[in-house]
Amino acid sequence: MKLVIVDRDGVVNEDSPDYIRSPSEIRPIAGSLEAIARFTQSGVHVAIATNQSGLARGLFDVDALNRMHSLLCSRAAAVGGRIDLIAFCPHGPDDHCRCRKPGPALLESIAARFSVTLDSTPFIGDSLRDLKAAACAGARPVLVRTGNGAVTAGALPAALAQTPVFDDLRSAAERLLAT
Numbered sequence: 001m002k003l004v005i006v007d008r009d010g011v012v013n014e015d016s017p018d019y020i021r022s023p024s025e026i027r028p029i030a031g032s033l034e035a036i037a038r039f040t041q042s043g044v045h046v047a048i049a050t051n052q053s054g055l056a057r058g059l060f061d062v063d064a065l066n067r068m069h070s071l072l073c074s075r076a077a078a079v080g081g082r083i084d085l086i087a088f089c090p091h092g093p094d095d096h097c098r099c100r101k102p103g104p105a106l107l108e109s110i111a112a113r114f115s116v117t118l119d120s121t122p123f124i125g126d127s128l129r130d131l132k133a134a135a136c137a138g139a140r141p142v143l144v145r146t147g148n149g150a151v152t153a154g155a156l157p158a159a160l161a162q163t164p165v166f167d168d169l170r171s172a173a174e175r176l177l178a179t
Contacts, residue, residue: 001122004044004045004121005107005121006169007050013032014027015126021060023067031170035173036081038174046082049087049107049110051101088106101132107133117138122134122140127147130143131156131160141160142166143156
């Protein structure tokens with residue numbers, strides 16, 4: 001495994017139904033930054049793929065988003081991790097773009113940047129749209145129970161019933177790095 005792709009809110013950072021709008025709302029989930037560090041120290045690149053429709057809704061601007069991501073990267077670095085790339089979709093749900101998960105374009109663009117195929121690349125998410133994006137792009141869907149994951153785990157469609165499910169990013173990292 002050369003690359004792991006993770007969703008941001010609900011996997012690395014606490015999620016909010018009101019959107020994460022500023023750096024002060026960046027609150028990493030316990031163990032998530034350490035999981036990123038484990039991947040990094042094992043030679044695995046870490047990329048984040050995140051829908052950020054708050055941009056389209058006018059809830060924050062690109063400068064605020066960049067400051068949020070800079071803070072997340074510096075917090076990962078403080079524990080020995082590195083987030084190599086953060087790719088985001090700035091569109092709203094009504095824009096019907098390919099980059100908004102469950103579309104595949106974010107994952108495809110990340111794979112192209114790292115010159116890898118997605119068939120051996122896990123995409124770790126907490127929502128059905130994350131799992132569908134992984135399946136649509138040909139990546140390996142992985143579900144965590146943090147964020148919306150517990151609800152998602154209880155309602156997996158038959159096509160995704162074999163998706164590995166872990167308590168959190170830390171336990172997913174431990175298992176993925178052991179195989």
